Amino acid sequence: MESSFYLKNSAVLQDGAFVPADLAVEDGKITAITQGHYNEKGLPELDGTGLRAVPGFLDVHTHGAAGVDVNAADAEGLRTIGRFFASQGVTGWLCSILTDTVEQTLWCLEQARQVIEGGPYDGATLLGVHLEGPCLSTEYKGAMPEYLLMHTADPDLFARYQKASGGHIRYVTLSPEIPGVAEMIPRLTAMGIVCAMGHSGAGYDQAMACVKAGVRSCTHLGNAMRLFHQHNPAIFGVALESDVYVEAICDGRHLHPGTVRLYLKAKGYDRVLAITDSIMAAGLPDGNYKLGVNDVIVEDGDAKLPNGVRAGSTLTLAQALRNLMKFTGQNTETVVPLMTANPARLMGWTGKGEIALGKDADLALLDQDAQVVRTIVGGRTVYTRA
Template sequence: MTLVENACYITGADVLTRGRLARLDITVEDGRVVRLSSAHDNPGALPVIDAAGLRVLPGFIDVHTHGAAGVDVNAADVEGLRKIGRFFASQGVTGWLCSILTDTPEQTLWCIEQARQVIEGGPYDGAALLGIHLEGPCLSSEYKGAMPEHLLMHEASPDLFARYQEAAGGHVLYTTLAPEVPGVPDLIPELAKMGITAAIGHSGAGYDLSMRCVEAGAKAATHVGNAMRLFHQHDPAIFGVALETDLYCETIADGRHLHPGTVRLYAKAKGWDRVLAITDSIMAAGLPDGHYKLGVNDVVVEDGDAKLASNGVRAGSTLTQAQALRNLMKFTGAPVEEASKANSANPAALFGWADRGHIDEGALADLVLLDEDYEVARTIVGGRTVYTR
């Protein structure tokens, strides 16, 4: 696909800016929004995008995904990662983190090298790969989900993460840790010094230990309600800590991982500023039912539901960010102005990306144009159209 210039003039749409939809025109130059106006002029004579009848939202950011379009992150070379990014662009995603499932150090390093090449390789015709998420290896055996037991680390090692971060050139941004793995609470501030944001999850930890991790600097909880010890009135556990504190709560809103009532609970307990829409998608996203891989695991997808072939445990999802937004609105009754924070503003805030996740003058022109059914009509990354329906 031929990329358009990273300058354009978008007219006729309702634009989501500063928490409300307004009929505004957007002037984009050098990949950034330089003007929001109701004057309906185009002083720079820029290429015009007629967006009449559409809504323009900040582009979606998926910070937890293992693949799509027939490509598994743990086996993806440079072109494979770009193929995932192209599919994500068709679902309104403008930026994403590739989630490397717990694997051998050698394979993890290979995955990191592929991701580094894509991240440092600059723009292409897909969603920008913004960084790396390591899901593990410091996870609970009891709540491992699809993680290979023999590859889990049973004592946290700053040295391993430092090795990974050095190999990544600083692009490891996020990791999931189980609080009960020895050394994890002390590891969290060390990771912060490396530029790595910690989430807690895949865990059977109790309330006090989980709270220690929050106090140590953990910022999020991984796919809350899945692969974790659940609430008990005598020990609210990691689940209670996720809902009580200011942690960002990763939410898989596919209707399978969480009952719609649970999603409503998260929105009510946390407020829309702390719900984080993730897909946790696997290589089957965008493809029919069948047999697939998730890291070293064999996965069977039936009726869009991904489960381990070995024991039937749910293994990621086939969810997309666009569907996640539609589901969040359907499950909660929230308007797009509120629900879409989970797809854009909140992941940007989690990682301190001040110029992403919102539409304002000076922000990156990472935009998704949706029709009246909230289906993706166009995706723009850094002012470049990378997908049109």
């Protein structure tokens, strides 16, 4: 597919504001940002009249979409998820493997490796793997199968997983109170893995010790964790007080809009990540679905286990963008970094998350209602609205 083009007549997000500009893209990289029409190399032209170009969205925490569950997805299934995500403005994502058996986890890692190393296709790029578990609290397990949770950290198992993945595990969620977790964090960091804390009943001191050991993020803050108390701020308080990034599921169900505003007030707009935590039901009607080994019932777009515990979401990042604008009263350019620059910075994806010279040409073109019209990955159009 063609990976060079010239985008003319659009408004391009630059330094926090939309400005009239043209973009030149060659071999998947942004090579020029100009005012006026300077297609000096005669590149194929795209007309962006009436559209706004933003960096492609990045989802670092999702369990599936379009009828495919990550824990059961073969390589083609993962590509199916990526194609759906492209329709939502997503250009890069991590597949989140829910706590599962060692054998199934290894199989999932092999499928992900095939897609990651298989090169470009007609969807959002799979940039790596997120392991949600198995070192998680049984008390705050959420949708995690309790019998598969690990009660003592085993760095050798994570090393085995990382080797099996081809080095593509990029993100891991851990509970600070599990014995050995704090000591394991530097080892995981050395493997190239960003450590997050979550699904946890950890007290303040335990959580802060893990931040000092290298934790850089907090998984879906406020969900499946011990909440703030004035005498023990707990993991929740550490997440708000420290410089770690915090994930937020902005579907209006997992977090009240006022809670989202609180996070942004406490952390700033550069330390909050918009994630979906979506399951296979994203993009599909209500019904019965799976999340790993769990049965999930979706009613009115709300995903829950049979016992009523919320189990992921049906959210997309395109909807999260519009929700954030509604929750905060802010414009597109103010909230879009929550799903572009912020995840790129956390994960160390230096070529992504902003529109600048030399960066990857991963773009979402939006209309005036913040609806996705076109998605471009590495200079190649992978989605166009009918």
